[in-house]
Structure formats: C-alpha cells, structure tokens
Amino acid sequence: MSVAVQNTYYHSQSFVTSPSGGGIDHDSSGKISENIMKAISQMRQSETFGRPLNTMLTSLSEVYKECSHTDWNGYGAEAITSDTYKEARTLIYALPFLMPMPDIVVEPTGDIGFEWRKGKEHVFVASVGGKHQMTYAGLFGGNSVHGSEYFERGLPSVIVQHIRRLYS
Amino acid sequence: MQVNATETLARYIYSKNDYKASNHTVKYSAFIPPKEDGRLSVYRILGLGENEIWEIGEHLRPRALLARADIKATSVSETGLTIDGDDIPFRHAHIVGWPQEDSAKKLKALELAEKARLSVR
Numbered sequence: 001m002s003v004a005v006q007n008t009y010y011h012s013q014s015f016v017t018s019p020s021g022g023g024i025d026h027d028s029s030g031k032i033s034e035n036i037m038k039a040i041s042q043m044r045q046s047e048t049f050g051r052p053l054n055t056m057l058t059s060l061s062e063v064y065k066e067c068s069h070t071d072w073n074g075y076g077a078e079a080i081t082s083d084t085y086k087e088a089r090t091l092i093y094a095l096p097f098l099m100p101m102p103d104i105v106v107e108p109t110g111d112i113g114f115e116w117r118k119g120k121e122h123v124f125v126a127s128v129g130g131k132h133q134m135t136y137a138g139l140f141g142g143n144s145v146h147g148s149e150y151f152e153r154g155l156p157s158v159i160v161q162h163i164r165r166l167y168s
Numbered sequence: 169m170q171v172n173a174t175e176t177l178a179r180y181i182y183s184k185n186d187y188k189a190s191n192h193t194v195k196y197s198a199f200i201p202p203k204e205d206g207r208l209s210v211y212r213i214l215g216l217g218e219n220e221i222w223e224i225g226e227h228l229r230p231r232a233l234l235a236r237a238d239i240k241a242t243s244v245s246e247t248g249l250t251i252d253g254d255d256i257p258f259r260h261a262h263i264v265g266w267p268q269e270d271s272a273k274k275l276k277a278l279e280l281a282e283k284a285r286l287s288v289r
Contacts, residue, residue, distance in 0.1 A: 063185065066185070072183055074180075074231050077183075103188065107197050107200050108200050108202060108203075109200065109203055109270075113197065115196070117191075120282065121282050125274060127274070135270045136271060136274070137196075137272075137278050138278075139278055139279065144275055144279075145275075146269075146272055146274060146275040147271050148271050
C-alpha cells in the first residue's frame with residue numbers, strides 16, 4: 001500500500017507550499033503563487049515526486065471507502081468522518097518531499113494514522129482525527145515517545161524530528 | 169480470573185487494515201481498545217491446536233476472519249497492562265488498565281503490536 005523512498009535526507013519543502021505574500025505587492029504575490037502552483041503541478045506529474053504522493057492519496061481514498069461505515073473492524077469501530085479524511089489529505093500534502101512514505105492505518109476511533117517503520121521496534125505513528133490535533137507515539141529501540149501537537153497545514157517540527165530520528 | 173504468565177492470547181482480526189501480510193506485521197490499530205469501555209477483547213489459546221484456535225475466531229463475528237495476532241501474557245504485563253480473564257464466553261479475556269491519554273494508549277498498542285506474532289488465515 002505504501003512506497004518506500006530510499007533516500008533518508010529530507011528536503012524541507014512539503015508537497016504543497018503555501019506562498020507567502022509578505023514584503024511584496026498583491027499582484028506580484030498572485031503571480032508568484034500561480035507560478036509556484038504550476039511548478040508543483042509539474043513536479044507532481046514527475047516520476048520522482050508524483051508517484052509516491054499519488055500512491056498515498058489513492059491508498060487514503062481506498063481506506064476512506066472501506067472504513068466510512070461503523071464497525072468496519074468487527075469490534076464496533078467508528079467510521080472515518082469527512083473532516084478526518086480531509087485532514088489526512090492535508091497531512092499527506094504537508095509531508096516533506098524526500099521523507100519515506102508511511103503506511104496508512106485506520107484506528108478504531110475513526111482517526112487516520114500514518115506509520116513509518118524502519119524495523120522491529122523501530123516504528124513511529126502519528127494520527128489525525130479532524131480536530132487539528134496530531135497524536136503520535138514512537139518506539140526507537142529501547143526508547144519511546146508519545147504526545148500530541150496542533151496541526152493545521154504544516155507538519156509540526158516535532159513530528160519531523162521523530163521521523164528523522166527513526167531513520168538516522 | 170487469573171491468567172498464567174506462560175499463556176498466549178489471540179486477538180482475532182477481521183479487517184485488512186489491522187495487519188500487513190507483505191512484511192508479516194500486526195498494525196497497532198489491532199490493539200487499540202474501543203473508546204466506550206477501554207477493554208480489548210482477546211482469547212486464551214493455551215493447549216489448543218491451530219484448527220481449534222481459528223474456529224473460535226470464525227464464530228465470533230458475522231464476517232470473515234482474516235488473521236490473528238498472538239501475544240504472550242508476559243508481553244502484556246511488560247507494557248504495564250493487565251489481563252482480566254472473564255471466561256464469558258469460554259476462554260475470553262480482556263486486556264485492561266489502559267492509560268487515559270490517547271497518545272499513551274497509542275504507545276501501548278504499538279508495543280503490543282511489535283511483540284505480537286501474525287498468523288494469516
């Protein structure tokens with residue numbers, strides 16, 4: 001379901017960049033924004049960047065269909081809501097370009113999780129539930145972490161640091 | 169009811185979301201307890217043959233049994249959780265003692281998934 005990108009060095013740019021208009025006039029800002037979106041669109045169609053992103057979006061769409069009704073796991077699981085689905089899409093677009101692509105895992109609470117796995121007991125997961133909050137947990141050999149972070153558009157730096165730690 | 173440390177527990181899996189056959193891993197989602205009661209349903213399978221173990225899971229839910237995650241009772245204890253063997257129905261137990269915080273719960277589920285052994289039907 002996922003595509004692992006071998007390069008472990010991450011570009012700081014996400015799949016979508018929010019153009020900032022700070023310090024320039026509105027028209028210039030609009031043109032820059034348009035150009036950036038055009039560049040991103042071209043990049044998305046490339047083999048290198050487009051395929052992992054599209055694979056992730058397709059996987060997300062599939063799990064949304066499969067788990068958009070209650071009791072999808074036989075134990076009374078909650079359905080994925082449209083808010084959760086939209087937030088998961090936002091998170092996918094916010095992933096840095098060269099970050100290894102995670103597996104998508106739906107939780108019985110209806111939250112959508114993203115799992116990065118390096119090997120046995122080296123795994124990091126972060127989930128969204130449509131409430132602008134990411135909940136995460138990770139195992140790094142003998143060490144572990146867990147917590148939550150506010151999430152709206154950009155991937156919280158704490159999350160990026162933990163994923164880097166996993167692959168370092 | 170006391171569950172012996174040497175026993176193995178089975179968590180039956182009815183959704184392909186809860187495991188990954190290609191790398192033979194159990195996903196942490198298989199071990200996240202339901203919100204309403206925070207009790208994770210498992211079965212004690214000590215002394216049973218493979219066919220008998222699968223048979224229990226096949227009759228529990230009105231859907232296809234896809235896999236199961238076996239975990240040792242000692243592994244559950246190591247994560248700080250406890251096992252409540254209620255025997256209703258026969259051999260049934262719950263993994264209880266989950267923390268309130270969602271992220272802490274996720275970490276426990278992750279630990280259990282890492283220690284579990286996947287069997288695909």
